[in-house]
Amino acid sequence: MFSRDSSELRLAERDVPEPGDGQIRVRVMRSGVNPTDWKRRSAGDPGFPEATPNMDGAGLVDAVGPGVLSHRVGDRVWLMLAAHGSAFGTAADYTIIAAGHAFPLPDTISYDLGAALGVPAVTAHRALTVAEGGPDRLHPGALLGRTVLVAGGAGAVGHAAIQLARWAGATVVTTVSSPEKAALATAAGAHHVVDYRHAEAAKEIRAVAPDGVNLVVEVSPGPNAPLNQAVIANHATIAIYANNGGDTASFDIRPLMMLNTRIQFLILYSVGERALQAAAEDIGAALRDGALPIGAAHGLPVHHFPLDQTAEAHNAVEHNAVGKVLIAVA
CATH class of the missing domain: 3.40.50.720 (NAD(P)-binding Rossmann-like Domain)
Known part of the structure; x- marks a missing residue:
């Protein structure tokens, strides 16, 4: 749930959400934490009774909503701006996201790398x-x-x-x-x-x-x-x-x-869909070329937190952890 104070973030059991028109449900494997996530959380009311934080993630398509022809159940995807205007961020077992903000993650690319794309890339x-x-x-x-x-x-x-x-x-x-x-x-x-x-x-x-x-x-x-x-x-x-x-x-x-x-x-958040889609296409090409590796050997150490330590993950980013902070959801 959203909170101004990270210590009030708590793990809660909820019904698995259903995707609506143009949406897909993703079984989240990794959730990425960025400065924008703790800043938006600390700003307060997200416009929903409760909301799950984090914009970025990677996982498997679990269900597709009406009108979605671009994705199939079982597709591996990386996610962009999941929590923007939505109660369903990626710090959860399942997230709901517009199909147009979920992009192919090749079988050779780890969920860690997929969740490290999004906002930074x-x-x-x-x-x-x-x-x-x-x-x-x-x-x-x-x-x-x-x-x-x-x-x-x-x-x-x-x-x-x-x-x-x-x-x-x-x-x-x-x-x-x-x-x-x-x-x-x-x-x-x-x-x-x-x-x-x-x-x-x-x-x-x-x-x-x-x-x-x-x-x-x-x-x-x-x-x-x-x-x-x-x-x-x-x-x-x-x-x-x-x-x-x-x-x-x-x-x-x-x-x-x-x-x-x-x-x-x-x-x-306001750059426009054309720019977002162009970026995703080019990032996909760079991924396929092997141009975006992560890990200490490639200049970006990775720090994993379990889902029940999402607050600690947010604190790590807020206090300028060097590297990429990820939540290992699955």
Whole structure:
């Protein structure tokens, strides 16, 4: 159930829900926990008498509702935005979700990886496809000749952005705050890793990209504004998907104006179905290419919690656990 305080999250027995028109029921194997999950929970009333948290997950189609022709019972799927506008998040044995937000999970791909996609990978895809000169879709070669700077390369979105950008052919630079996080970002596939706390961070990035960075995937726009201004190229895009470090940011207008800089905000809840479906299709292609592995050896350690410790899983994410937090439902 939803609660402002994670300690009030509790496991409850309920009847198995039935899918409605255009919906499917999924037997959840893994549920993914993201910052948006604890933030939405702590914001309070979700609009339902009770609600199950968590947007992401992976499992097996258990039933299909009227009008659903895209899925069959037994299909393996990964899920996107399950709890958005719904009482049925993925921290449960069963969830109900729109058929259009459940995507094929190949037999060779683990439920862990499936549940780690969703918010992080779709956010990363959107950030990588909003630049003025495109591309608006990702595939091998789509970002060839571009330099992408990923802020916070050891986070879940940063990890996905590194992997997708590299798969699409970009030169990938990332910023981190410690040698341990640098090792994770390197394992994820970043070509160059820079400690943003160093006074020479801008110089180090410029050494890699003398003409400037074409695209910034930004998690901390306020604190990173001076560094971004120092390293971006003409017609660069700064794609902002979070507010780490504060709710306000300031920047010098004229230098950014002279570089025709685009500052693009993004959030999945209102980005539109076209962008969500494009992301899911491209993520599926990257999955089939083996471009999105997780685990410590690939730069994203995985932390498992049982279903009855969903509160502890939320607390781990809220307190900045490094890696991906998953709930092992089955």
